[in-house]
Amino acid sequence: MAYTPVDKSDDYFNTKLYTGNGYPTSGTQSITGVGFQPDLIWIKDRDTSGNSHIWTDSVRGNTKNIFSNLTNAESTKTDRVTSFDSDGFSLGADASQGVNDNGSSQVSWNWLAANGTASNTDGSITSTVSANTTSGFSIVSFTGTGSAATVGHGLGKEVDWIIIKNRNDSVLWSGYHRSVGATKYISINSSGAAATSSGMWNNTDPTSSVFSVGASNNTNDSGDGMIAYCFASIKGFSKFNKYTGNGSTNGPFVYTGFKPAWLMVKRTDSTNNWLMMDNKRNSANPMGEELKADESSAGNTATRWDFLSNGFKLRNGGAAVNGSGASYIYMAFAENPFVTSTGIPACAR
Numbered sequence: 113m114a115y116t117p118v119d120k121s122d123d124y125f126n127t128k129l130y131t132g133n134g135y136p137t138s139g140t141q142s143i144t145g146v147g148f149q150p151d152l153i154w155i156k157d158r159d160t161s162g163n164s165h166i167w168t169d170s171v172r173g174n175t176k177n178i179f180s181n182l183t184n185a186e187s188t189k190t191d192r193v194t195s196f197d198s199d200g201f202s203l204g205a206d207a208s209q210g211v212n213d214n215g216s217s218q219v220s221w222n223w224l225a226a227n228g229t230a231s232n233t234d235g236s237i238t239s240t241v242s243a244n245t246t247s248g249f250s251i252v253s254f255t256g257t258g259s260a261a262t263v264g265h266g267l268g269k270e271v272d273w274i275i276i277k278n279r280n281d282s283v284l285w286s287g288y289h290r291s292v293g294a295t296k297y298i299s300i301n302s303s304g305a306a307a308t309s310s311g312m313w314n315n316t317d318p319t320s321s322v323f324s325v326g327a328s329n330n331t332n333d334s335g336d337g338m339i340a341y342c343f344a345s346i347k348g349f350s351k352f353n354k355y356t357g358n359g360s361t362n363g364p365f366v367y368t369g370f371k372p373a374w375l376m377v378k379r380t381d382s383t384n385n386w387l388m389m390d391n392k393r394n395s396a397n398p399m400g401e402e403l404k405a406d407e408s409s410a411g412n413t414a415t416r417w418d419f420l421s422n423g424f425k426l427r428n429g430g431a432a433v434n435g436s437g438a439s440y441i442y443m444a445f446a447e448n449p450f451v452t453s454t455g456i457p458a459c460a461r
Contacts (some may be wrong), residue, residue, distance in 0.1 A: 116246045118349035121446040122147050124247035125349075127374060127392040128220045132157075134205035134212035141212070143220065146200040151225035151242055151251060152341065153193060153201055154180070156403055158217040158393070158411040163210030165405060168193045171229055171242050171251045172339060174201075177209075178277050180300050180405045186279040186337075219393060219403070221374060225251050234264030234321040241266040248344035258334030260314045262322040269344040271318040272352035273443055275300055278330055279337040286312050286330040288323070289441045291354035292380055297330075298441075300405050306380040318342075343443070351444045354380075359436030363426025370446035372419045376405065381439040384432045389417060391447050398427050421448070 118124060126146050133139035151170040157163035164179040174193045178186050191204030192211055201220075203212040210216060225242035232241045237257060243250035243266030250266045256278075265271055274288040284299040292298060297312040298305075311328035318324070323342065325332040332338065345351050351368040358364055374390045386405035393401045393411070397418040401411040416428035424444070426434040433440065 118247060118346060118446070121349055121370070121373060121448065124148070124224045124244065124249070125373065125445045126222050127390045128200065128222060129392050130218050130220070132203075132210070132212040132214055132216040132218055134203065134214055135207045135210070137214050138205045139212070139214060140194070140202070140204050142197060142202045143200040144197070146220075146222050148222075148224045149196055149198050149227055150201060150222035151196070151227060152223040152249075153196075154221045155193075155211045156219055157210040157213060158219055158401070158403070160210055160213065160216060161409045163213070164408050166192065166209055166211050169251050169339070169341075170196055170225070170227070171240060171253050172279070176279075178279070178339070180285065181408050183282045183284055183301055185282050186277075219390070221390070223247075223249055225249055230266070232264035232266050234266075235262035235323075237261045237263050239263050239265075243267055245269070246346075248346040248350055250342045252340040252342060254338050254340070256325075256332040256334055256336045256338055258327055258332060260324070260326050261332060262324050263340070264322050265318070265340070265342045267342060267344050268320055270320050271323055271342045272345050273343040274318065274323055274340055276325075276331045276338055276340045278333055279339055281329060281333060281336060283330050283333075286328070288313050288318070289352060289443075290317065291352070291441050293317070294324070298378065298380060300386055303383050303385050303406050305382050349446045352442070354439065354441050357426070357429075357434040357436060357438040357440060359429045359434060361427060361429050363429065363434045365420075365423060365425045366442065367423040368444050368446075369422060370444075371421050371448045372424055372444045373447035374445045375417070375419070375424060376443045377433055377440055378442075379432065379435070379438055379440050382431070382435075387416075387432060389419075391419060394419075419447075
């Protein structure tokens, strides 16, 4: 499959900051400036510990929420995200989790899929898919069978990062990362190291058309609804890879081929948090405010990274991101490609 170069990254992924105007008042608002109608919205209250990470998507519907820091089953909330809009999304007063608390600083990370769905029969399980082959992102809904199976993802390219949540049960999220391999999984709701299990991915890496699931309740429980977010690396737009720490404040430089707009890092050989940075909360190096995908904590200030025109550099020797000889995976999306399809270089910070 031929791929169209992504020269304008924020046509497909964008971080949007806003201030809440709802709870304890009855305020509602429309968030604009995303640049597209998002299919996946991930929101976190930056000010308040205890307010969970909220994930909602267009395949499950705007009232259906899951939480990356919790094992909880999907919940229904009609006054949280009330619609997906042409340039963003709308919010209700939300009295429970803080996506619109009055006066609170919020961050939303937004991805474009297809703004629609299609039935996919590439796998042994028929799936409902919203896929964007240009940006390498798809949302996949399917019903588990309880035995080893394959599921179509719609991207036409080998998938590098998958996150699955059982919508019906309170169980771990299950993550696949190509750098960790299909014999292991890593849970975005947990700080734990990568763990071995044949039940998650059936010891089989994804192909250009399907990903495999075993018999685990986490990825394929019989009769349960499953939601999967699938990402394929796209040159100049996204990268899902690994690096090894050196334990020094002059840490490794990690080449991505673009200036990052968003970065998440997880240590895989030991316990540590999923740490997230973006270029809207942090507009200059060294990058400061971090959030943790596996915790409900507010943003904390750290100086661990520089975002550069063609990758990122570690500026901290701590175990969370740069322990000596430690193994890390990362997930990154671009602000600008290092070189566009016209041959014009992007500017460094």
